Amino acid sequence: MFARGGFRCLATRRYDYNRCLRTISALASPRSRMIVGGSQPAGGTGNDVAAEMQGASGTAVRLMRRGAIAIDGVLEPQLVKRDASLPVVHCGSLFLAE
Numbered sequence: 001m002f003a004r005g006g007f008r009c010l011a012t013r014r015y016d017y018n019r020c021l022r023t024i025s026a027l028a029s030p031r032s033r034m035i036v037g038g039s040q041p042a043g044g045t046g047n048d049v050a051a052e053m054q055g056a057s058g059t060a061v062r063l064m065r066r067g068a069i070a071i072d073g074v075l076e077p078q079l080v081k082r083d084a085s086l087p088v089v090h091c092g093s094l095f096l097a098e
Helices: 019-028 030-035 055-082
Strands: 007-015 090-097
Touching: 007 055, 019 055
Parallel strands: none
Antiparallel strands: 007 090
């Protein structure tokens, strides 16, 4: 698409890996909870299950997310620096007009 417009890609940078946070979020999703026998909170849409969870389970998920964010804060710069071939949420590209 960009090549047809006269641009050439010089570089692509992956970022926003968030490996730990994505794992915790997946485990707290309604789909995962159905597999292990839980149920979605009443009125929940599944968009942010941890925000809707009550009691100890909601607190546990929120604490795990905070921990995951801290760990990701250490891992993310290393993954970006290495341009790791892992799934990412975002990327940026540098193009040159020819």
